[in-house]
Amino acid sequence: MSYCASRFHTVRRRTVEVMVGAVGVGAHHPLRVQSMTTSDTQDVDATVRQSIALAEVGCEIVRITAPNVPAAKCLREIREKFTAAGFGHIPLVADIHFLPSAAMEAVEHVEKVRVNPGNYADKKKFAVKEYTDADYEQELQRLHEAFSPLVKRAKELGRALRIGTNHGSLSDRIMNRYGDTPLGMVESALEFLRIARSHDYHALILSMKASNPKVMIQAYRLLVERMTREDMHYPLHLGVTEAGDGEDGRIKSAIGIGSLLLDGLGDTIRVSLTEDSVYEIPVAQAIASKAMSRWDEGRARPPGAPRPADGPAVRPYQDALDPYHFTRRETTTLQFSDHCVVGPEQPPRVIVRAGSVAALAETAAQLAAPKLKDTPVEGLLVSIGSAGDLATLCEVAARTALPVNFLALELAPGLSPEVLQPLLGLSQGRLLLVRKFAATETETLTAFVSLVRRHGQFLSVEIAPEDFAGYVPALRELGDAQLIFTLSSEPGASVAGHATGAYRRLVESLRAAGSRAPVWIRNTATTAVQGDNSFLSKLLEASFLTGALLCDGVGDLVSIETEADAARATKLTYNVLQGAGARISKTEFVACPSCGRTLFDLQTTTQRIRAQTGHLKGVKIAIMGCIVNGPGEMADADFGYVGGAPGKINLYVGKQCVQYNLPQAEADARLIALIREHGKWVDPEPHHAATA
Numbered sequence: 219m220s221y222c223a224s225r226f227h228t229v230r231r232r233t234v235e236v237m238v239g240a241v242g243v244g245a246h247h248p249l250r251v252q253s254m255t256t257s258d259t260q261d262v263d264a265t266v267r268q269s270i271a272l273a274e275v276g277c278e279i280v281r282i283t284a285p286n287v288p289a290a291k292c293l294r295e296i297r298e299k300f301t302a303a304g305f306g307h308i309p310l311v312a313d314i315h316f317l318p319s320a321a322m323e324a325v326e327h328v329e330k331v332r333v334n335p336g337n338y339a340d341k342k343k344f345a346v347k348e349y350t351d352a353d354y355e356q357e358l359q360r361l362h363e364a365f366s367p368l369v370k371r372a373k374e375l376g377r378a379l380r381i382g383t384n385h386g387s388l389s390d391r392i393m394n395r396y397g398d399t400p401l402g403m404v405e406s407a408l409e410f411l412r413i414a415r416s417h418d419y420h421a422l423i424l425s426m427k428a429s430n431p432k433v434m435i436q437a438y439r440l441l442v443e444r445m446t447r448e449d450m451h452y453p454l455h456l457g458v459t460e461a462g463d464g465e466d467g468r469i470k471s472a473i474g475i476g477s478l479l480l481d482g483l484g485d486t487i488r489v490s491l492t493e494d495s496v497y498e499i500p501v502a503q504a505i506a507s508k509a510m511s512r513w514d515e516g517r518a519r520p521p522g523a524p525r526p527a528d529g530p531a532v533r534p535y536q537d538a539l540d541p542y543h544f545t546r547r548e549t550t551t552l553q554f555s556d557h558c559v560v561g562p563e564q565p566p567r568v569i570v571r572a573g574s575v576a577a578l579a580e581t582a583a584q585l586a587a588p589k590l591k592d593t594p595v596e597g598l599l600v601s602i603g604s605a606g607d608l609a610t611l612c613e614v615a616a617r618t619a620l621p622v623n624f625l626a627l628e629l630a631p632g633l634s635p636e637v638l639q640p641l642l643g644l645s646q647g648r649l650l651l652v653r654k655f656a657a658t659e660t661e662t663l664t665a666f667v668s669l670v671r672r673h674g675q676f677l678s679v680e681i682a683p684e685d686f687a688g689y690v691p692a693l694r695e696l697g698d699a700q701l702i703f704t705l706s707s708e709p710g711a712s713v714a715g716h717a718t719g720a721y722r723r724l725v726e727s728l729r730a731a732g733s734r735a736p737v738w739i740r741n742t743a744t745t746a747v748q749g750d751n752s753f754l755s756k757l758l759e760a761s762f763l764t765g766a767l768l769c770d771g772v773g774d775l776v777s778i779e780t781e782a783d784a785a786r787a788t789k790l791t792y793n794v795l796q797g798a799g800a801r802i803s804k805t806e807f808v809a810c811p812s813c814g815r816t817l818f819d820l821q822t823t824t825q826r827i828r829a830q831t832g833h834l835k836g837v838k839i840a841i842m843g844c845i846v847n848g849p850g851e852m853a854d855a856d857f858g859y860v861g862g863a864p865g866k867i868n869l870y871v872g873k874q875c876v877q878y879n880l881p882q883a884e885a886d887a888r889l890i891a892l893i894r895e896h897g898k899w900v901d902p903e904p905h906h907a908a909t910a
């Protein structure tokens with residue numbers, strides 16, 4: 219059974235409606251945007267102020283941590299004051315870890331309670347133990363007794379519950395049986411789900427968050443597949459935890475959330491950023507708006523036409539990809555130069571668009587800047603509309619040292635292979651011809667393939683997926699050598715189709731044709747779900763398309779052509795590659811967004827640590843405000859900087875705490891010393907020091 223109705227069109231998953239106070243989630247309701255306060259919950263006025271600030275910028279559901287019973291008691295006054303300020307329609311959610319007593323208090327005052335099944339009345343000591351079936355059953359019975367009172371009280375009061383699993387905080391029971399895996403996350407939630415259903419309670423929303431978008435995407439898919447199998451249709455809350463701040467935090471969130479939304483999953487979202495929470499809302503709204511534009515497109519059908527979910531309007535494409543496990547697509551290897559090989563063992567290669575042939579020298583100079591040393595551009599894309607452009611290109615190329623491994627020439631359809639002949643002979647192995655082929659151009663394709671092969675060059679082929687079948691015999695004959703496939707525009711006509719789906723169809727078509735040619739992901743104005751000219755929109759679109767494909771193991775070259783500034787496009791491309799875990803060019807930071815439990819200033823600390831360690835390519839540093847999600851979430855981080863007590867920091871190497879309760883003033887230096895001791899430190903180069 220699949221996790222979604224279509225991987226090629228957005229068909230919104232059907233869910234039951236869950237009312238969180240006055241706000242409906244799932245079913246026919248729009249995507250709901252939510253966030254969390256960061257103040258000390260017992261500082262009632264500060265928490266009310268933050269809740270109002272969030273509501274005023276469009277937050278539809280506000281979450282507040284309740285780390286203990288006194289904090290949970292404060293929720294009553296917070297609710298009253300928030301309502302008195304005119305926000306009675308905005309529901310509040312209590313965030314609970316560990317303490318059923320805090321949950322039992324909170325449910326009296328707020329519209330929804332979130333529990334973390336990994337630590338709700340459960341052990342989490344990283345103990346290794348073999349659980350016999352009898353032990354396991356006994357644990358479940360204990361859980362049933364611990365969770366049932368909350369379920370019953372929520373039912374009596376008409377409250378909603380979120381079963382919010384975090385990759386970093388699975389119980390010992392789950393870790394020992396299923397490991398720190400998407401399956402473990404899903405099983406953890408299902409245990410709680412079954413208890414709630416045993417009381418005929420259904421106001422449930424689920425989440426499967428992780429800081430790694432790949433893990434998060436797989437976990438949500440698996441959860442939906444398992445729930446559907448058991449005829450459960452509860453709404454989903456989507457989020458990537460500890461995504462960090464700035465461009466990186468937005469990209470990681472958009473990759474995880476966007477990929478699922480395009481597949482029709484998700485009913486409420488939170489973009490977690492290590493920034494003031496009000497900054498999360500515009501990002502979440504932009505993501506929601508893009509996703510819902512696909513729902514609208516699905517609905518904008520002629521009167522009487524079937525709904526997409528009803529079948530005929532959505533063509534029943536299928537692909538062979540296993541959506542629950544990551545495997546990089548196997549491809550042919552292409553050698554552009556000694557330093558630039560494209561293929562399954564290589565990181566995705568980066569292509570940047572030059573404004574025009576005339577602007578080639580200027581773009582080359584921009585890309586040669588020292589600050590881009592760690593983010594090399596492998597290919598420069600330029601449009602060639604006429605023989606005149608070709609002449610200019612030859613001239614510029616003769617007098618300019620291009621800091622790239624190849625030039626990608628996007629050819630106008632009218633240019634014949636003969637016109638290109640002189641150019642192709644000029645520079646062996648450094649040209650990639652890029653051309654669209656219409657449904658009837660199989661002969662032209664054959665002529666181009668033979669031309670590039672004669673001259674040892676490469677051809678990037680664009681064939682609309684709906685025309686692909688007509689090309690299969692020719693492609694079988696031509697084989698893969700020197701070919702790359704791409705799409706620069708979303709093929710039209712399909713209901714609620716999207717470019718991610720079009721690429722999936724392209725990959726499926728290549729598989730059917732027996733081709734292992736590499737795929738180039740092109741982000742252009744026409745691949746956008748709902749593009750506009752803002753940088754945020756370009757960033758989100760690139761994360762949706764490129765991120766979703768890379769997380770499924772598809773993509774050997776990437777270009778973000780919507781950003782005209784070459785340096786900015788380069789940085790954005792590398793950040794998306796890093797967010798998807800496909801190509802690492804700098805230190806990876808896993809930073810929590812902070813909340814009422816936070817034991818130090820997350821924002822300034824994250825910025826300070828980044829300034830000192832941001833050049834450590836391939837090192838992953840977790841910065842956590844407290845230990846709730848700490849050690850587990852740092853499972854694949856190299857080093858951790860975690861609040862241990864007010865003003866005190868614990869340092870971790872992997873999941874192991876190696877230094878306790880350091881005064882914060884000493885912690886940065888000790889972290890760097892630890893990185894040195896483990897052989898992962900290098901001194902920054904001068905351009906880093908200048909830009910830090």
Ligand code: SF4
Pocket residue numbers: 810811812813814815816817842843844845846847848
């Ligand atoms: S890890 Fe951060 S966001 Fe999570 S509970 Fe602790 S302080 Fe709050």
